[in-house]
Amino acid sequence: MSHAMRGKELPDEEDLGLLTDLYELTMIQAYWAKGMHDTATFSLFFRKLPAHRNFMLACGQQYAAHLVTKLHFGERQIDKLRRLDMFDNDFLDWLAHFRFTGSIHALPEGTPIFPHEPLLEVEAPIAEAQLLESLLMNYVHLETVLASKASRLVLAAEGRPVVDFGMRRMHGIDAAVRGVRAYRVAGLAGTSNxxxxLTHDLPANGTMAHSFIQAHDNEDDALLGFARQYPGTTLLVDTYDTVEAVKRLIAAIEREPTLDIGAIRLDSGDMGKLARQCRQLLDDAGHEHIRITASGGLDEYRIQQLLAGGAPIDGFGVGTALGAASDAPCLELAYKLTEYAGKPRLKHSPGKHSLPGRKQIYRERRSTGEFMGDHLTLRDESAPGTPLLAAIVNDGVFLPEALGSPDQARDASRDAVASLPAALRGLDSAPAYPVAISERIHERRREAEVRLELLSDG
Known part of the structure; x- marks a missing residue:
């Protein structure tokens, strides 16, 4: 077996310092060599919503901030960097003593978020803050994309449970596990993973595959044997003839009243029609308690269509569309320097501008409780509404009291999404949610632009 095959596929916590792009390390060596140690502020945000999204559900930023406080370079990691033959020994010695000493302000997990609003901001000596870019973006991107997709499925299901069936087609085993954390925040009812x-304390849900039915010479033997083994289970009834399978199940229950079947699952065919037929059969036989669940190529649009058509479906399992976030699989996150050594900094490239300074978001409600708009301000400003960004790391120390429990994050996220204007909670594109940028941010931007003009003229 080759050395590569023997290597570990997932990084240990001690390797997280190496989970970065090379230019982060080359830049911080250059900062270090030039004696640039002043405090920098970096902001993590996006400029544009992906197609088919009216909001994003910020997720992963508080957990990623916790990871930052554990970041270090052990002897083994330093030896690996030395093999690149790009770094001075004195710089590697500095890395060997690296600990994050800065502060991080972040949104609560599961907060609806809009363009240009920071999901988090890092304030630290510039080399420390620069090092975090790739790690923070990776963690926050994945979980925000998946939580946002899951939120749409929850909204489409109108209170019916949605379960994650997406592990097998997700982009890597790390994503499959971390995704479950995002799904819990977004309100999914369970996962097959x-x-x-077990890692994120979301109920494990599952039924059976068609192969279990096919492996038996008789479909009834497969279904009834499974029901006896797992009382209250969900039985997959569409391997051959769905309606006939349900009729035989009803007859089996009459012969064996102790059989406990919790639900049947439809995975193919005209699910609306089949659900109505099966519901009628079950109700006529007095089995109103047996639920009907659906899976197989579902997404939020198909769920919405089924329910709008009156399909009596009680829950949904969603796979590929969820795990791959197939309609909007990426978010153009940016991690940009907005202040250094007390001066505003910005990027002024066409279509990629950034806003300078340390910021705060105030979210304002109507008297009805519905969100009416946000105010994006500098950190020391005040504005109507509730401030959203809060310290999660202070002087390199994680603040556990600032991190709610997973259940609190889920409940707060559910309430926040429910408070969005109704149009934003729909699946169709809606008018943009209003985000007002304060005049002081504009002043800081003009100040930075004037400084850039003077530099270019000089």
């Missing part, structure tokens, strides 16, 4: 369920 056992490791994800």
């Amino acid at each position: 056992v490791l994800g369920a």
